[in-house]
Amino acid sequence: xxxxxxxxxxxxxxxxxxxxxxxxxxxxxxxxxxxxxxxxxxxxxxxxxxxxxxxxxxxxxxxxxxxxxxxxxxxxxxxxxxxxxxxxxxxxxxxxxxxxxxxxxxxxxxxxxxxxxxxxxxxxxxxxxxxxxxxxxxxxxxxxxxxxxxxxxxxxxxxxxxxxxxxxxxxxxxxxxx
Amino acid sequence: xxxxxxxxxxxxxxxxxxxxxxxxxxxxxxxxxxxxxxxxxxxxxxxxxxxxxxxxxxxxxxxxxxxxxxxxxxxxxxxxxxxxxxxxxxxxxxxxxxxxxxxxxxxxxxxxxxxxxxxxxxxxxxxxxxxxxxxxxxxxxxxxxxxxxxxxxxxxxxxxxxxxxxxxxxxxxxxxxxxxxxxxxxxxxxxxxxxxxxxxxxxxxxxxxxxxxxxxxxxxxxxxxxxxxxxxxxxxxxxxxxxxxxxxxxxxxxxxxxxxxxxxxxxxxxxxxxxxxxxxxxxxxxxx
Numbered sequence: 001x002x003x004x005x006x007x008x009x010x011x012x013x014x015x016x017x018x019x020x021x022x023x024x025x026x027x028x029x030x031x032x033x034x035x036x037x038x039x040x041x042x043x044x045x046x047x048x049x050x051x052x053x054x055x056x057x058x059x060x061x062x063x064x065x066x067x068x069x070x071x072x073x074x075x076x077x078x079x080x081x082x083x084x085x086x087x088x089x090x091x092x093x094x095x096x097x098x099x100x101x102x103x104x105x106x107x108x109x110x111x112x113x114x115x116x117x118x119x120x121x122x123x124x125x126x127x128x129x130x131x132x133x134x135x136x137x138x139x140x141x142x143x144x145x146x147x148x149x150x151x152x153x154x155x156x157x158x159x160x161x162x163x164x165x166x167x168x169x170x171x172x173x174x175x176x177x178x
Numbered sequence: 179x180x181x182x183x184x185x186x187x188x189x190x191x192x193x194x195x196x197x198x199x200x201x202x203x204x205x206x207x208x209x210x211x212x213x214x215x216x217x218x219x220x221x222x223x224x225x226x227x228x229x230x231x232x233x234x235x236x237x238x239x240x241x242x243x244x245x246x247x248x249x250x251x252x253x254x255x256x257x258x259x260x261x262x263x264x265x266x267x268x269x270x271x272x273x274x275x276x277x278x279x280x281x282x283x284x285x286x287x288x289x290x291x292x293x294x295x296x297x298x299x300x301x302x303x304x305x306x307x308x309x310x311x312x313x314x315x316x317x318x319x320x321x322x323x324x325x326x327x328x329x330x331x332x333x334x335x336x337x338x339x340x341x342x343x344x345x346x347x348x349x350x351x352x353x354x355x356x357x358x359x360x361x362x363x364x365x366x367x368x369x370x371x372x373x374x375x376x377x378x379x380x381x382x383x384x385x386x387x388x389x390x391x392x393x394x395x396x397x398x399x400x401x402x403x404x405x406x407x408x409x410x411x412x413x414x415x416x417x418x419x420x421x422x423x424x425x426x427x428x429x430x431x432x433x434x435x436x437x438x439x440x441x442x443x444x445x446x447x448x449x450x451x452x453x454x455x456x457x458x459x460x461x462x463x464x465x466x
């Protein structure tokens with residue numbers, strides 16, 4: 001069943017569809033949350049919260065505006081970034097630079113759950129095509145939820161340069177993912 | 179002011195907004211601008227939101243532990259039971275439809291019995307649902323408590339392991355010193371009979387190192403232990419001692435030059451940062 005159908009069923013109050021969505025997407029969402037928080041225990045707690053949030057907000061997912069996969073990934077990302085910020089507030093320490101090697105499109109396409117396989121292939125190809133400085137800026141903003149000012153302080157570059165890198169990187173990604 | 183065409187600034191703001199990286203002030207201003215109906219900015223934001231939706235796929239998959247699926251399944255089960263419970267509750271609240279008192283046909287009497295039976299069945303179902311829900315709730319709470327306890331145990335074990343690794347590294351240092359020719363050991367004991375202070379200095383003569391290890395009473399706030407040594411020519415500070423939260427001391431210091439005759443070693447409590455001469459009480463010393 002398509003992810004959008006599952007979201008629609010969840011929005012209609014069919015609770016068991018949430019479990020089907022979990023089976024179809026949990027490894028993708030858990031991998032994303034784990035990379036953002038960097039903490040396994042926190043990620044486990046957050047994953048359950050994400051599915052509860054998806055259930056409560058399913059009616060807001062408009063397939064005309066955004067893909068179902070994109071919507072659940074954004075929901076998970078927002079929760080995980082918020083958790084990461086909370087963890088940093090509770091225990092302040094220097095932020096890690098989130099430039100963990102991104103899996104290559106070939107290596108990931110085989111293990112990725114069906115509904116995400118094609119989209120992942122394209123996303124990996126797109127991010128791999130970015131110049132390194134744009135990729136670092138976009139990844140720090142996405143995975144660490146850092147503002148341009150924070151990124152500038154982290155990598156020792158002017159804030160204006162970081163904003164430009166993010167803009168150019170996002171434009172290029174948008175063109176590749178069109 | 180609505181934009182007529184996309185500019186670098188528009189793209190920059192939209193990209194940062196999609197990534198959730200605008201400051202609260204800028205995000206509010208951009209939202210207000212969108213509400214004014216700027217189609218250029220709305221289109222840019224939608225474009226970049228699509229990118230943000232896809233970026234999550236660049237992280238590697240990770241298989242979550244099995245118990246998380248059980249938690250989601252328990253949540254789903256609660257949702258279903260709650261729905262049944264709500265339905266049952268609503269059925270109970272509905273006022274019974276009374277037949278006109280004057281005409282009582284056998285059919286209306288049967289309907290009345292039937293409605294009471296349905297109400298009774300709903301009540302039983304609601305009670306059973308509530309009981310099952312409580313049971314599941316308890317089960318989830320038990321699992322959560324077990325999880326918390328397991329984490330606490332894991333953290334404790336991790337700390338113990340780190341402690342043991344530290345001790346193991348210390349022993350390696352000491353063994354290495356004792357295997358070298360000319361190695362010496364100086365023992366320092368507490369000044370009072372009941373004092374728990376007991377410290378040994380392993381003197382690596384060849385490499386001019388003192389490895390100081392042992393146990394001292396926990397130094398109070400704003401104080402640290404300092405090691406001194408006495409020779410024929412005077413009294414010298416060897417260095418500050420590092421102490422862990424359990425009172426264990428392990429510090430590597432530069433030893434006096436080879437041939438120096440150390441007549442006594444003394445440990446005193448000093449203000450943090452140390453002092454040029456001993457100022458506070460002697461806690462432990464080696465015999466003269």
